[in-house]
Amino acid sequence: MKKQAPGLSDAYTLSTPEESRRLYADWAGTYDQDFAAGQDYLLPAQTAKAFAAAGGEGPVLDAGAGTGLCGQALRALGIEPVDATDISAAMLAEALRKDAYRDVIEADLKEGIPVPRGSYRGVVSSGTFTHGHLGPEVLPALLRVAAADAWFALSVNAKLYEKAGFAGAFDRLLSGQWIRNLTLPEVQIYGLGATGAHKNDTALITLFQKV
Incomplete structure (x- = not known):
């Protein structure tokens, strides 16, 4: 029997780095067609546009880059160079095929990113x-x-923003003068072609500057 391809419901129930690596190793080859195109996935382009509109410039780090959709959108807007980091080597391999990145860095963001400070x-x-x-x-x-x-320009699922503690974290960063100019534009994650329980989900794009 053919193994069923992973989907959003599988991704939303991940709980460990090992589970993430396994899921995305299975999903990498079909992600762009089955999910991004199939669900009219707008968020990577929305995030790139928000970054550009705020005055963002390269070099840029695309954190959790996946197959490189946001990096591709940044390059289309003339923003370069862009490096990608992701926990999944399989997803980064797909990202490299898009020729949108200067470099790719396999890393678990919970353990830090192996590049110099202020890069x-x-x-x-x-x-x-x-x-x-x-x-x-x-x-x-x-x-x-x-x-x-x-x-x-970091997109945060709107349903998760308060629940996961993002509001409190950003309040602390603002009061500690680590960041400034925080705005939270809300965007649709998917377009009109999306189906399923999450088709109307939104994200907050946390736009801010490091002090």
Whole structure:
């Protein structure tokens, strides 16, 4: 019997790094066609556009880059160079095929990113801060690799924003003067072609600058 391809319901129930690596190893080859195209996945382009509109510039780190959809969108907007980091080597292999990245870095964001402090003028993330994936605990690791005044555009599933503690985390970063100019535009994750229980889900794109 043919093994059923992974889907969003599987991704939303992940609980360990090992589960993430296994799921995305199975999903990498079909992700762009079955999920991104099949569900009219708008979020990577929405995130890239928000970053560009805020004045973001390269070099950029795409955190949780997956198959490279956000990096591809950034390049289409003229923003380069972009590096990708992701926990899944299989997804990064797909990203490399798009020729949108200067470099790819396999890393678990909970353990940090093996690049020098202040390496990037911008950081983006699309679809990584969501159910079964990452929460605000990795924000310090992302801030570490960003230079002063770097722009961030991190999409956060709107249903998760309060529940996972993002609101409190950003309040602490603002009050501690680690970041400034925080805005939270809300966007649709999927287009009109989406189906299923999550077709109307939204994300908050957390736009801010590192102090």
